Amino acid sequence: MGSRFCRFHRHFAMTEQRVSYTLDSTLETVDSAEQAATRIATDNGFDEDEVMQIAMAVREAAVNAVLHGNAYDPGKKVTLDFERTGRDLVITIRDQGTGLDPSKIPDPLAPENLLKTSGRGIFLIRSFMDEVQIHPSQTGTEIKLVKHVHGPTEGGKEASQ
């Protein structure tokens, strides 16, 4: 509903319920995704701490998509969707990699893993978002992040499912 793809546009108006970005598999994409998340979370009335959490979750998901999913492949894209429903901000990040199996990610809080230098991204995402769904497939991984809106909702123009 109302989905549209564009290269990257800077303004997210509250009247738009859904915004999509298609991005290259580069480090710049990670920063762009984080900046878009910061802007959109702010526009949707989240407080400063929540904005930071959402932005960091999106950043970590983008890192996974660019580095681990698409492995910097210039022929593969990362798509990033932000959708505001009545009480949620729903963010979906997709890559075109071989599929991330979340069950194979070691617990970063286990004593034997505490001093590992990587493997904390998904953990941080789960810590910061209210709901996280990971859908791996042979054509890529989709991760859906949900943050509940606690303040007054802007559901008047809510997109129907």
Added chain:
Amino acid sequence: MSLKITTRQVDGITIVDCSGRITLGEGSVTVRDNVRELLSKGHKKILLNLGDVGYIDSSGIGELVSAFTTVRNQGGELKLLNLTKKVHDLLQITKLYTVFDVKEDEATAIKSFS
């Protein structure tokens, strides 16, 4: 956006003042290169002052862990100083707060090195 680092020596301790973000790419690499350079010069007592680091991602956390273990494996000590709330909270939820030796004031931190 990028990380700026300056170093100074106080009573045989190398204080590394960090300002900016420690994230994938530039910030993490800056920390890594700086710590390696200090170790190569024989500076093994390192105090990372993160007072002006308001943001760190999982890559940056990994870089701090790497610096900590690298210094320790060479017989040195690496401690953290002046964590901002955001960095403090991240180290708490990743259970790294008790792994690192975290100090709140510089004078106490300097005296704590063996």
